[in-house]
Amino acid sequence: MDKNKEATPDISAFLASAVHDMKNSIGILINFLESNLTELGPDARDKATPMLYEVKRVNDNLVQMLAIYKIGNQFYPFDLTENSIDDFVREIVEQNKTLLDYSGIALDVDLDEGLTWYFDYELISGVISHALNNATHYTKDKLMLSVREENGELVMRVEDNGSGYPSNVLETGDAVNKGVNFASGSTGLGLYFSSMVAKLHKNCGKTGGISLENGGKFGGSCFILRLP
Amino acid sequence: MYTPSDSTSLFAGKSFLIIDDFPGMRSMLREMLRTFGTKNIDTVTNGKEAIACLEKNKYDVVLCDYNLGSGKNGQHILEEAKFRGLIGLATAWIIITAEKTADLVFGAAEYMPDDYIIKPVNEATMKSRLEKVLARKEMLVDIEKAACDRNYNHTIALCDKALASSKTSATELQRIKTSTLLTMGRYDRAQQEFELILAKRDIPWAKTGLGKAAFYKGEHARAQQLFREVINENPAYLEAHDWLAKSYEAAGELEEAQRALVRCTELSPNSVIRQKNLGELAHKRGDLEIAENAFRKTIKLGQFSIHKTPLAYLGLAKICSENDNPAEALQILKDTCKEFESAETSFHAKVVEGMVYSKSGDLANAGKISREVAELVKADDGHRASSVMLEAAQMFLATGNKEAAEDIARTIIKNNHENAELLAQVNDLYSQAGMSDQGEELVRKSRQEVIAINDRGVILAKEGKLDEAIRLLSDAHTMLPNNKRIMINLSNMAVMSMRKNGRNGDMMLIVDECLRQVAKLDPKDKWCAQLRVALDALPA
Numbered sequence: 001m002d003k004n005k006e007a008t009p010d011i012s013a014f015l016a017s018a019v020h021d022m023k024n025s026i027g028i029l030i031n032f033l034e035s036n037l038t039e040l041g042p043d044a045r046d047k048a049t050p051m052l053y054e055v056k057r058v059n060d061n062l063v064q065m066l067a068i069y070k071i072g073n074q075f076y077p078f079d080l081t082e083n084s085i086d087d088f089v090r091e092i093v094e095q096n097k098t099l100l101d102y103s104g105i106a107l108d109v110d111l112d113e114g115l116t117w118y119f120d121y122e123l124i125s126g127v128i129s130h131a132l133n134n135a136t137h138y139t140k141d142k143l144m145l146s147v148r149e150e151n152g153e154l155v156m157r158v159e160d161n162g163s164g165y166p167s168n169v170l171e172t173g174d175a176v177n178k179g180v181n182f183a184s185g186s187t188g189l190g191l192y193f194s195s196m197v198a199k200l201h202k203n204c205g206k207t208g209g210i211s212l213e214n215g216g217k218f219g220g221s222c223f224i225l226r227l228p
Numbered sequence: 229m230y231t232p233s234d235s236t237s238l239f240a241g242k243s244f245l246i247i248d249d250f251p252g253m254r255s256m257l258r259e260m261l262r263t264f265g266t267k268n269i270d271t272v273t274n275g276k277e278a279i280a281c282l283e284k285n286k287y288d289v290v291l292c293d294y295n296l297g298s299g300k301n302g303q304h305i306l307e308e309a310k311f312r313g314l315i316g317l318a319t320a321w322i323i324i325t326a327e328k329t330a331d332l333v334f335g336a337a338e339y340m341p342d343d344y345i346i347k348p349v350n351e352a353t354m355k356s357r358l359e360k361v362l363a364r365k366e367m368l369v370d371i372e373k374a375a376c377d378r379n380y381n382h383t384i385a386l387c388d389k390a391l392a393s394s395k396t397s398a399t400e401l402q403r404i405k406t407s408t409l410l411t412m413g414r415y416d417r418a419q420q421e422f423e424l425i426l427a428k429r430d431i432p433w434a435k436t437g438l439g440k441a442a443f444y445k446g447e448h449a450r451a452q453q454l455f456r457e458v459i460n461e462n463p464a465y466l467e468a469h470d471w472l473a474k475s476y477e478a479a480g481e482l483e484e485a486q487r488a489l490v491r492c493t494e495l496s497p498n499s500v501i502r503q504k505n506l507g508e509l510a511h512k513r514g515d516l517e518i519a520e521n522a523f524r525k526t527i528k529l530g531q532f533s534i535h536k537t538p539l540a541y542l543g544l545a546k547i548c549s550e551n552d553n554p555a556e557a558l559q560i561l562k563d564t565c566k567e568f569e570s571a572e573t574s575f576h577a578k579v580v581e582g583m584v585y586s587k588s589g590d591l592a593n594a595g596k597i598s599r600e601v602a603e604l605v606k607a608d609d610g611h612r613a614s615s616v617m618l619e620a621a622q623m624f625l626a627t628g629n630k631e632a633a634e635d636i637a638r639t640i641i642k643n644n645h646e647n648a649e650l651l652a653q654v655n656d657l658y659s660q661a662g663m664s665d666q667g668e669e670l671v672r673k674s675r676q677e678v679i680a681i682n683d684r685g686v687i688l689a690k691e692g693k694l695d696e697a698i699r700l701l702s703d704a705h706t707m708l709p710n711n712k713r714i715m716i717n718l719s720n721m722a723v724m725s726m727r728k729n730g731r732n733g734d735m736m737l738i739v740d741e742c743l744r745q746v747a748k749l750d751p752k753d754k755w756c757a758q759l760r761v762a763l764d765a766l767p768a
Contacts, residue, residue: 017295019326019327020295020326020327020347023326023347023348024250024252024253024326024347024348026347026348027253027256027347027348027349027350028252028253028256028348030348030350031256031348031349031350031351034350034351059348066327074463074464075330075463075464075495076328076464077328077329077330077332077333077334077464077465077466078462078464078465079328079333079334080431080432080462081399082398082399087356087360090356091352091353091356094351094352094353094355094356095350095352095353097352118429118431122328122346202430202461203429203430204429204430
């Protein structure tokens with residue numbers, strides 16, 4: 001039985017084991033970079049720091065593609081749990097600390113203390129990490145992460161003091177939110193992922209969403225995630 | 229503002245076990261733990277070493293990679309450790325995994341890890357997760373102990389107390405509380421709790437819980453509706469699929485039940501129990517192809533699992549026999565007895581062997597096996613599972629051993645005289661053998677005999693002759709050790725007697741034995757919980 005199946009390898013099995021392998025390797029790379037940057041001289045460190053950003057991008061892409069694939073095929077175990085915002089922010093900040101420190105970027109954190117909210121921890125952590133990693137690349141020297149409750153919604157913002165989103169990215173952001181199938185651009189995957197994740201979060205007839213703006217506290221780009 | 233925490237003191241005295249097949253990961257994790265101030269760290273590379281280590285030592289935290297190459301995976305090790313009691317309630321088990329799967333996140337509550345970390349693992353995440361898990365373990369240890377001891381009222385009281393003071397663990401406490409209410413059979417109360425939670429937020433576990441309450445109350449259509457709603461919103465929510473299948477099956481909609489189970493096995497391809505359930509259901513429906521496939525998968529998946537079950541082997545043997553392949557069926561039966569060295573399994577395998585010979589027309593061997601099984605039944609203590617007894621009765625009828633069939637059918641009926649499903653199955657057996665009149669007569673008479681004894685006991689008790697009633701039902705219980713109604717009446721009378729005359733060792737012995745036996749027959753029976761409450765309320 002199933003002779004045909006044996007002839008064609010099950011690609012999903014390869015995908016899963018390849019992802020497993022890549023994630024192990026990326027984990028070790030990130031860890032190596034983070035713990036060894038301190039031991040480098042200033043010149044070497046300046047050259048090595050962008051490598052950390054690149055490795056994190058590879059990881060983000062991997063995470064995003066896998067999640068999009070699984071959500072699309074209704075296999076993603078969407079895990080809506082009540083999370084402490086303090087813990088969530090602390091974890092995210094500590095994860096990104098090395099890169100920010102060595103890139104000479106100051107991160108402001110602004111949050112409602114003691115707040116808890118329902119969301120899928122891994123997915124939202126993926127969205128915000130990606131936004132921070134992006135902003136690290138495009139900012140001048142300042143970032144802000146704010147998490148506040150506004151009108152019964154959780155609003156997370158990542159703002160910077162760079163030159164803001166170019167107009168084609170702002171348009172792409174609009175297109176994503178309206179559910180238009182847009183052509184791929186350099187930021188396509190990340191935005192698509194963030195928007196998909198936001199929309200999975202629903203409560204009492206309301207659905208989550210993302211938006212891109214220029215301006216904000218520092219006059220740069222603002223990535224905004226709203227969760228009902 | 230957030231503050232990075234200093235928790236060296238939290239980690240210093242704790243013992244850790246790291247299970248990972250990848251040397252780079254092992255040393256990375258060990259280095260991290262050392263940075264946190266931990267000194268007591270063991271590392272192993274596979275399931276076998278892990279189990280050996282857990283048999284010898286007690287650990288506060290186990291960090292376990294999910295994918296360990298060939299052999300047991302991380303979930304297998306966790307299940308075996310819990311099943312065999314190698315880890316206590318205080319041990320925190322964290323699974324490290326490359327990807328989040330439905331099994332990991334929505335798996336069976338009793339075999340869930342305390343947390344999972346998605347790769348890549350970094351120091352900050354590891355530290356913050358460990359702190360959180362250890363704090364939660366500490367908060368829940370009393371509650372989990374009470375639940376484990378089946379001290380349900382106390383469990384709920386502790387949850388309420390913790391709910392009043394803790395904000396961050398509200399979900400976890402509500403889940404424990406509501407599932408305890410369901411276990412106690414307090415369905416209306418559980419329903420109220422679920423509805424309160426759902427009024428604020430649409431959460432899949434709460435809606436699934438509402439469905440379970442409806443299921444237990446016999447409202448199958450409503451339960452199905454709720455489970456379908458959960459699945460619509462959350463397609464990978466395993467528990468809702470499991471329960472949807474269950475409620476279809478209970479409503480007799482077997483085709484729908486099978487479809488739900490198939491979806492479940494797609495989402496959770498490594499679950500031994502789900503594959504086995506699918507095999508049994510498909511076999512019941514006569515869908516031999518799906519059943520065969522599911523049983524073969526069950527056997528393959530069971531290789532490294534504590535849930536490995538002889539029922540999959542026996543199911544496969546039956547299907548081979550039905551597909552006119554007796555040689556393979558007999559070979560599988562031989563293998564089964566080798567794999568599982570238990571008297572129970574070899575008895576069951578012998579019953580199936582008789583059926584295989586009978587089906588293939590080998591009447592000499594069929595008759596020989598039939599006589600051997602009849603001897604085993606005679607020497608029996610009456611504690612065999614009724615499903616196996618039913619198969620034995622079927623085999624006796626098929627091999628023309630009417631007397632043995634009748635004896636065993638009578639035992640089944642008398643032990644289960646209120647179980648309509650089982651009685652219908654006995655009737656079915658006889659009508660399939662072309663003896664429906666004899667079957668009906670047998671069921672009617674045997675039921676009547678038990679009802680008469682029970683009625684006499686209840687009347688005696690009402691007349692105040694409690695000792696006499698207890699004696700009567702104790703004798704009946706010895707004859708029919710699996711009859712639930714007799715055990716319930718007997719225990720209630722024992723409690724009544726103790727209420728009147730104070731606690732008494734003999735009475736407690738009766739009650740304990742009945743409780744144990746009912747719980748063995750049906751671990752979820754709500755009567756056990758109610759009786760425990762009544763026992764607690766007895767004056768000291």
